[in-house]
Amino acid sequence: xxxxxxxxxxxxxxxxxxxxxxxxxxxxxxxxxxxxxxxxxxxxxxxxxxxxxxxxxxxxxxxxxxxxxxxxxxxxxxxxxxxxxxxxxxxxxxxxxxxxxxxxxxxxxxxxxxxxxxxxxxxx
Numbered sequence: 800x801x802x803x804x805x806x807x808x809x810x811x812x813x814x815x816x817x818x819x820x821x822x823x824x825x826x827x828x829x830x831x832x833x834x835x836x837x838x839x840x841x842x843x844x845x846x847x848x849x850x851x852x853x854x855x856x857x858x859x860x861x862x863x864x865x866x867x868x869x870x871x872x873x874x875x876x877x878x879x880x881x882x883x884x885x886x887x888x889x890x891x892x893x894x895x896x897x898x899x900x901x902x903x904x905x906x907x908x909x910x911x912x913x914x915x916x917x918x919x920x921x922x923x
Contacts, residue, residue: 800824800825801823801824801825801826801897801911801912802823802824802825802912803821803822803823803895803896803897803912803913803914803915804821804822804824804914804915805819805820805821805822805893805894805895805914805915805916805917806819806820806822806917807819807820807880807917808893808917808918808919809918809919809920810920810921810922811885811919811920811921811922812921812922813885813886813887813921813922813923814884814885815885815921816881816882816883816884816885817882817885817919818879818880818881818882819835819879819880819882819893819895819917819919820877820878820879821833821835821877821878821879821880821895821914822875822876822877823876823877823878823897823912824876826897826899826912827873827876828852828871828873828876829852829853830852830853830901831852831897831898831899831900831901832849832850832851832852832897832898832900832901832902832903832904832910833849833850833852833869833871833878833895833896833897833898833904834846834847834848834849834850834895834896834897834898834903834904834908834910835847835848835849835869835878835880835893835894835895835896836893836894836895836896836908837889837891837892837893837894837919838891838892838894839888839890839891839892840891842891844894844908845860845862845891846860846905846906846908847859847860847863847867847880847893848860848863848867848869848880849869849903849904849905850869850871850878850904851901851904852871852873852901853901856904857869858904858905862888863882863889866882866883866884866885867880867881867882867883868880868881868883869881878895880893880895882919885919885921886921887921887922887923888921889919889921890919890920890921891919892916892917892918892919893916893917893918893919894913894914894916894917895913895914896908896910896911896912896913896914897910897911897912898910898911898912899911
């Protein structure tokens, strides 16, 4: 059974940092796309960053470039999203996702597998 289990998140003041984790089971990080998405109240889902595991290419949304960093630990089948200099506009439910085709990264959001979501709230 394929599962993505997220951890991390919470409440932080503007300018602070948080790290999200996404542990995968049931598949390995070979030639897939892994992405982090977010959805704020009343808004559509937004791609934050994605990774092509075949070559390590990462693609960041302009809104998070220079502040967020995606990393992976293939031995643990886990990806991380380090979020620094958080802003109130970053408040959202964050989801990790994986797709069996690395063509999904960048630009697509119809990934095969999704984590349960985790709330990130940034206070001003």
